[in-house]
Amino acid sequence: MRGPDVQAKALDARALAALAANPGCDRRAILDGAGVDKAALAGALGAPSGFGQSQFALTRGNAFEAKVKADGGAELLRLVHEHLDPKAAPPADAHLPDLGAPGPEGRTARTELTLREATYAAAATGTGRWSLLDHPMLALDVAGSAAFLEPDAVVVHPDGSWTVVEIKSFPMLDGSADPAKVGAAARQAAVYVLALEQVAARLDPAPEVRSRVLLVCPKDFSNLPTASAVDVRKQRAVTARQLTRLTRIEDIADDLPDGTCFSPRLPAGELTAAVESVPASYAPECLAACELAFHCRDRSRAGGAVTALGRTVRAELGGLTTVEDVLAAARGEQGDPADPAVAALRRAARLRAEALATAAGGGPAGPDAALAGSDAALAGAAREAGGGTLR
Structure with a gap:
């Protein structure tokens, strides 16, 4: 569906959170499931989107993450200990396992094995050793399609419980950050929590996946890291419920005309017809979460749909x-x-x-x-x- 010789675009946690926020949109579900690059698709449709991070923001974020994880993740583990587990032994000699493996399936299997070993070692020895998994790979089933997710970090506590760590480059001013950005980070972290829970369910006994994640950001206007514990129970429950409501990808694909293709290389008229063959569920909130939002908004306005006025009005x-x-x-x-x-x-x-x-x-x-x-x-x-x- 994405076209011959077109590389699949990975479905990340941010895209999953946006998909779960609008489960009635078959268009986004099929495009994400097929690995279509929606930004390139929007440009080919004549409605390019400014959605996404700038190159400067990406560079700044990568530099800040490297600083947080420097020296074997000492500062990161200190923040986890301070904000989430102050009664545990200090993380003086943490374990940093190698998670390298070929392909996403190999990395996923390696991550699960590492989590199993770290959890059982903490429970068996009682030494109180911390483990830091840097960019582990997790798998989550979404409407019959496997999505491979890569959180910034997962920490295994001395008691064997697991914590998701999200590292963002937006600042915390006087101990608080932009609520909208924190909310987006919480929804993203909730997807990781769901994926970790699936891994934990395969272990016996199943370890605890903590519902409080650690959000690490720059302090004030400096590049020094600070952190805050964020409870994602609400976001996790909403995301889980919405993901279960998603129509299976196969069911959406069965209703499409034979030979439907979403390759940006197609002629504009043919590509527009292919996109319009899949129902969309546009709402103004899509502008902050989907690359196709401008195209869908134009179509919604042209058709006089009340969804263009917002879900509450609808x-x-x-x-x-x-x-x-x-x-x-x-x-x-x-x-x-x-x-x-x-x-x-x-x-x-x-x-x-x-x-x-x-x-x-x-x-x-x-x-x-x-x-x-x-x-x-x-x-x-x-x-x-x-x-x-x-x-």
Whole structure:
């Protein structure tokens, strides 16, 4: 599906978190499952996206990660000990296993063997030795397709429990970071926690995968590392639930026309037809998570879909799926009057018309007064209907 001689793009934890946030989007599911480079695809469709990190940000992030892991990960383990396990023995002589192996399958098997050995050694000897796995490889089944994930680090504690470590280059100012960026990092870490839980389930006894991950960032405006423990139980539960709702890749592929291909090398018309053959579920949140967001937004707006206004608006409008349907329902031209959404729209339209007529007639004069009267009427209708859409 991605075309002959086109290298597959690996599905990482960031992409999985975005996919889980929008499980109803068959387009993203099939493209990610087939390993299609969505950035190149968006460019070929004439809607290039600015989604992703700049080369400068990548270079800065790699340099900061190297600093955090220098000297055998001494600083990183100190932060884990300080924020997550202060009662354990200090990580003076940590074990840094070699995780090298050919191919992602080989690295995944090597990571699982290393985790098994480190966990059993901690339980059997009781020596309290720490282990640091630098860029381990984990596998997670997503809608019937295996995704290979590479967290920044996984730490095995002296008691045999496991912790995910996320290293980011955005700063922590006075002990706190940008909530939006922390939230994105938590969703990404939750995917790693899910993958680790699958590994732990194959061990007997199964070790604990800690739900509190360590987020390591630069301190203030320096390059010195600082850290914070982030509880990802909520993100883990949401991600697990959404991933189970994803339609299997095979089921989506079976509904596609024979010979469907998403290679960016195809002619524009043929490529557009192939992409449009897969249903999408666009929402404004896609702009921060998907390379195809600009293309899907243009199509959504052209079709007058209410999803372009946001998931909250879409949910409150019920069976009204287009802006044209919404306006027709408000004018009383279509829709079931017993439908709460239709009734609320008609009442809002009626009150707005009455307010504007009053302002234009014997009521308060001037555009400001008309606007104030209209807003007051709409606010009253919204309170009676109890819906955020009318506001």
